[in-house]
Amino acid sequence: MRKNENELVAKITDDPVFSWVMEQDDNCCKLLQAILPELNITRVEFETQKRLKFHPEKRGTIPDILAYDQEGRVYDIELQVLQNKFLAQRIRYYFSMIDQNLLMSGGKYRDLPETYVIFILPNDPYDQDEKYYEFAFQQLKRKNPLVLDTKQHAIILNASGSIGEVTPRLQGFFDLIHDKISTKDEFIEKLNREVKKFGTDPGRRKELMDYQMRLDDEREFGKEQGKQKEQISSIKRLIKMARQFKASDDFILKQLMEDYGDNFSKSELQELIKKNK
Template sequence: MLSQKEALRRKFAQADFTDDVMFGLIMSQPEICKRFLQAVLPAYDFDHIKVTPQKYLKTSYVTRAGRLDLLCTNENGTQFNVELQMVDEHNLAKRSRYYHALLANNMLAPGEDYQNLKETYVIFLCGFDPFGLGWAVTDYQMTANHGNHILGDGTHTLVLNAKGDWREVNDELKGIFQLVLKQRATYGHLGLEIARNIKDFKESKAGGGKYMALAGEFWQNVWEDAREEERKEIVPLFVQKLAKDGKSQTEIMTYLETELGLSEDEAQEYYQLAMTKA
C-alpha cells in the first residue's frame, strides 16, 4: 500500500485543472482569478480584487465538503466563491444555499445590521449538466411566484456547464470549459495560460511541496482543531473524499488508524457511517 506521501506525489503528478487542489492553487493567483471572473461576469469591474489565501480558507471557511475552492472580494465588498464540480452528486441547489449562508456568516460581526451584508456570488464550474437543461451559463436569483419581481437579497448562483451549448459563450470561457473537459485549450488566451501555469508549477522546485502541504495538511488540521462532536461529522466526510479519490476500504481504514489514531473498531464504525451517507 502506498504511504500518504507517495500517494500525494502520485496525485500531484497526475494533477490537472480538474484536480481540486491544483484548481485552488492556480485560480487563487489574482490575475488568473480576475480574468476568469471577467469572462463569467463581463459587466463587473474586477480591477481591484482580493483573493483569500488558501491557508485561510482551510481554517475560516471550512464546509461539510471541505474547504472552499476559491474566494475573492471586489472593492465594493461583493464576494465571489468559485467551486469546481466534476462529479454530479445531485445536490447543487442545496450546496448553493449552504455556501451563501457560510459567506454571510463570516461577513457580519455579532449584532451588526443585516443591511451591511454584501452581495454574494456562488459560481459552480461543472463538468456535467446538473439540471439537464443544456444551458452553458445560468444565473439563478430568488424571485416571486407571481410576476418577475426579484427579492433582491443579494445572492446569486451561477452554474457554468461545460457540457452545455457554447454558442453564446465568449472565447475565454470556452477555453476554461475545454480544460474542465480535459481537452487542450484552443479558445481565447486564459485557458492556454492556465495550462502553462500548471505545467510550470509542476516543474518548479517548490510546486510539489506546496501542493502536498495543502492537500495533506488540510484534513489533519481540521481533525486536530475539532471538538469531539465535530469529529463525528468530519471523519465521514474524510472517508467519502478518500473513497472518491479511488482509495480501497483497506487503505482508508489503515489511514484512519495510523494518521488519526482511531482504533480498528472506531475506523470500521466511521467507514460504515460514511458509506451510508454517501
C-alpha cells in the same frame, strides 16, 4: 488502483492546482471577468481555502476561492469534479456561511454585499445542456414575477454545455477543464502553463498526490455505499418473500447470515428483519 507519483498529471480540476493557479498574478480577476463581463470587474482581492465559520469553536467550511472586487462584491468560486446530488443545499450553505462570516466581523445585515456563489462543473447537473445557469429568488404563481432582491446570485457553469452564450475566454476555460486547448487566448495558455508548472514542482506533486489519494478514497466510498444500498434492497425483498411463506425470524436470519454475513453484522440483519415485518 492508485497512481504512483510518476503517473500523476496535474489538472486544473484538481483542488490544490486550481487554488494555486488562481493565486498567481491576476488569474482570479481575469476568470471572474470572463464569467461576469457585465460587472466590469477591474480589481479583486482574494483568499484561497479560507475557513468560514458560524462560531469560533465550529469546524466551518473552506471555499476554493473567496474574492472581493473593487465594489465590495463577494465571490465564492468552486470548481467541483464529483457530482453532488445536494448541490442546491450546498449553495445555500455557502451563502449562509459567507453572510455569517461577514456579520461576525462586525457588519450589519443591512450592509450585506452583493454575493455570488459560482460552481464550475465538468458536466451538466440538470441535463439541459446549457452552459450557464443563474438562479435568484422570485415570486411564484405570477405572470410577471417580482424578484426578491437578496443580493445573492447562484451561478452554475456547465463546462460540457452546448446551449447558450458565454465569453470566448470562459469557453476556453471550459475546454481547459476537459484537457483541450482550443483557443489562442493568452490567458488560457498561461493557465495551462501554470498547471504544468504545478505538476513539475516536487513539493507541489506531494500535495497533488495526497489530494488524488483522497479523491480516490471518496470515489471508492461512493461505490461501496452504492453496493450496500443495492444489497439492503435485495435483503428487504428476500425478507418480504420469506414472510409470504410464513418463515420465522430465526430462519430468515440464518439465511441472511449465510448470504450477507460477510458484509452485515448479525445485529444489522436482525434490525432489518425487525423493520420489515
